[in-house]
Amino acid sequence: MKIETAEQAAPGRTNEDRIRITPNAVIVLDGVTSRTRPPDRNGGWYAGKLADELARLMNDDPLTDLLAQAIKNLTEEHGLVPGDSPASTASIVRWNDETIDALVLCDTPVVAFGQSTHVLEDTRLEDLRPDPDILRWKNRPGGYWVAEADPVAGHQARTTSWRRNEITSVIALTDGVSCGVSTYGLFAWEELKQLPLGEVLERIREAERGDSEHERWPRYKTHDDQAIARISFSA
Numbered sequence: 001m002k003i004e005t006a007e008q009a010a011p012g013r014t015n016e017d018r019i020r021i022t023p024n025a026v027i028v029l030d031g032v033t034s035r036t037r038p039p040d041r042n043g044g045w046y047a048g049k050l051a052d053e054l055a056r057l058m059n060d061d062p063l064t065d066l067l068a069q070a071i072k073n074l075t076e077e078h079g080l081v082p083g084d085s086p087a088s089t090a091s092i093v094r095w096n097d098e099t100i101d102a103l104v105l106c107d108t109p110v111v112a113f114g115q116s117t118h119v120l121e122d123t124r125l126e127d128l129r130p131d132p133d134i135l136r137w138k139n140r141p142g143g144y145w146v147a148e149a150d151p152v153a154g155h156q157a158r159t160t161s162w163r164r165n166e167i168t169s170v171i172a173l174t175d176g177v178s179c180g181v182s183t184y185g186l187f188a189w190e191e192l193k194q195l196p197l198g199e200v201l202e203r204i205r206e207a208e209r210g211d212s213e214h215e216r217w218p219r220y221k222t223h224d225d226q227a228i229a230r231i232s233f234s235a
Contacts, residue, residue, distance in 0.1 A: 001231065004229070004230045005019050005021070005228065005230075008227075011223055016030065016047060017031065017225040017227035018031065019227050022055050024058070025092060025094040026172055026231055027090070028092075028108055028173065028227055029050060029108070029174075030043075030089040030106075030108050030225065031043025031047030031086060032086060032089070032146060033086055034084060043086045046148075047088040050074060050088050054066060054070045060096075063092050063094065064159060067092070067103065067105065068152070068153070069151070069154070071147050071149070071153060074149075075150075082149040082150045083148075087146040087147060088147045089105060089107055089146055090103065090105040090108060090147050091104050091172040092172075096164070098164055100164050100233075101159070101161045105146065106122055106146045107122065107175040109173065110172045115166065124144035125146075128143065128144055169230060169234070170230070170233070171193075171228060171230045174225065174228070176226040177227065177228045180204040187200070193230075197228055200228065201226050
C-alpha cells in the first residue's frame with residue numbers, strides 16, 4: 001500500500017484544509033470560517049481539531065457515528081454554538097483486509113478506482129448555490145450539511161463500502177482540487193489515479209490564473225485551498 005498527499009494554500013491565505021493519516025484511514029477536511037468567530041477559531045482551527053479527534057476515535061464503528069461523536073466532543077470541549085461556529089466538510093476512507101468504507105459530508109468527494117470508477121459525493125450544497133441566502137439552509141432538513149456544532153450532521157453524511165479486492169486506489173480531495181474535474185474540465189477522474197499530485201494542484205492554479213476575472217468559470221474567489229490524498233492498494 002502507498003499513501004500520497006499534496007496540499008497548497010490559496011495565494012495570500014493560510015491553508016484551512018487538513019489531512020490526517022492513521023494506520024487504517026485517511027481523513028480529508030476543508031475548514032469553513034465563521035464570519036463572526038475570532039481569528040484564532042477559524043475554519044483551519046476547527047478542521048484541525050476535528051481531524052485530530054476523528055483520528056483519535058477511529059475504530060470499526062460506522063463512520064457516521066464516529067463523525068457525530070467527534071462533532072459532539074468538540075462542541076462540548078470548546079463551547080461551540082450551532083449556527084455561530086467555524087465548520088468543516090469531511091471525507092473519510094477507512095479499510096481492513098476485506099472492505100473499504102468511505103464517508104463524504106459536503107463538497108469533499110471520494111473516488112474509488114477498480115474495473116470501473118466509483119464517485120461518492122454530496123451535492124446538496126451545490127444544488128442550493130443559486131439561492132442568494134444559502135446560509136439559511138445550513139444544517140437543516142432539505143438543506144445542506146457540514147460538520148459544525150450539531151452532531152446530527154454526522155448522520156447526514158453520504159457513505160458507501162467497496163470490496164477491497166475490487167479496488168486498486170482511492171482518492172479523497174477538497175473542492176479546491178475536485179474543481180479541476182467537475183468545474184474546469186482539466187482532468188477526468190481516471191487521470192487522478194496516476195498523475196503526480198503536485199502537478200494536479202499546479203495545473204489547477206494555472207487555469208485559475210488564466211481566468212482571474214471569473215469569466216470562463218464563474219466562482220466566488222479566484223483560488224481555493226487544495227488538499228488531496230491518494231491511497232494505492234495495489235502498490
